[in-house]
Amino acid sequence: MKDAASEFFELPAEEKKKYAMDSSDIQGYGQAYVVSEEQTLDWSDALMLVTYPTRYRKLQFWPKTPEGFKEIIEAYASEVRRVSQELLSLLSVIMGMQKHVLLELHQESLQALRVNYYPPCSTPEQVLGLSPHSDANTITLLMQDDDITGLEIRHQGGWVPVTPISDALVVNVGDVIEIWSNGKYKSVEHRAVTNKNKRRISYALFLCPQDDVEVEPLDYMIDSHNPKLYQKVRYGDYLRQSMKRKMEGKAHIDVAMTEDSESDMRNKDE
Numbered sequence: 001m002k003d004a005a006s007e008f009f010e011l012p013a014e015e016k017k018k019y020a021m022d023s024s025d026i027q028g029y030g031q032a033y034v035v036s037e038e039q040t041l042d043w044s045d046a047l048m049l050v051t052y053p054t055r056y057r058k059l060q061f062w063p064k065t066p067e068g069f070k071e072i073i074e075a076y077a078s079e080v081r082r083v084s085q086e087l088l089s090l091l092s093v094i095m096g097m098q099k100h101v102l103l104e105l106h107q108e109s110l111q112a113l114r115v116n117y118y119p120p121c122s123t124p125e126q127v128l129g130l131s132p133h134s135d136a137n138t139i140t141l142l143m144q145d146d147d148i149t150g151l152e153i154r155h156q157g158g159w160v161p162v163t164p165i166s167d168a169l170v171v172n173v174g175d176v177i178e179i180w181s182n183g184k185y186k187s188v189e190h191r192a193v194t195n196k197n198k199r200r201i202s203y204a205l206f207l208c209p210q211d212d213v214e215v216e217p218l219d220y221m222i223d224s225h226n227p228k229l230y231q232k233v234r235y236g237d238y239l240r241q242s243m244k245r246k247m248e249g250k251a252h253i254d255v256a257m258t259e260d261s262e263s264d265m266r267n268k269d270e
């Protein structure tokens with residue numbers, strides 16, 4: 001996967017443009033979250049593909065070069081899908097529920113791959129590879145290059161680098177787990193920084209509920225000490241709302257907050 005992706009991103013621009021993302025779509029080669037001509041762009045390109053359910057695949061965006069890349073993506077997506085399903089069972093148990101609860105909410109889950117390419121940048125202190133955001137899905141499994149640190153997570157007001165561990169995947173909790181757990185498990189705010197000397201590639205597989213799944217705090221997570229913090233949202237609407245905005249930390253999760261919890265948060269900030 002790493003060799004093939006590297007070869008793809010090093011192809012001439014005209015070759016990569018054959019797979020260019022449409023402005024109204026998220027699949028293909030390009031940059032997502034570009035919502036205005038005035039915004040500062042992140043120092044990265046991406047190849048974004050829906051991998052499951054297979055009927056949502058738009059094969060015209062799956063690169064034909066290098067040879068065999070398509071099959072590699074398919075094999076990687078299928079293996080990581082298996083791991084993410086195991087993780088969902090374990091997460092259900094950690095959240096105090098029966099093993100099958102989260103899996104059932106993902107009966108026909110959507111999985112999308114984003115391969116992020118960050119070219120070397122002569123002024124890394126001036127530009128980000130990927131702006132701060134949380135992932136608007138359930139969990140993300142991320143593979144990073146071994147020899148270069150780029151991912152950082154928000155912790156106690158600062159940014160903490162996530163040093164790559166060889167042969168390990170990073171698992172990010174996304175907004176949907178935050179909403180289902182009524183805020184007990186927070187989606188992690190993260191960003192990617194650029195590097196002066198080396199290019200970096202990361203491989204994110206996003207596991208999402210289907211569009212029509214209604215996301216709201218699960219009954220198990222609410223009691224008299226833990227009032228409901230989020231209102232019900234249809235997942236497809238939540239995702240589309242968050243994609244319409246420029247990436248700005250976790251601001252997009254406001255869409256799902258109840259009015260009370262939103263004003264509580266605001267009072268805390270002030």
Ligand SMILES: O=C(O)CCC(=O)C(=O)O
Pocket residue numbers: 114116130135142144150151190191192201202204
């Ligand atoms: O490059 C990274 O490590 C972060 C990628 C990421 O956060 C994303 O694709 O959503």
Ligand SMILES: [Fe+2]
Pocket residue numbers: 133134135190
């Ligand atoms: Fe992310």
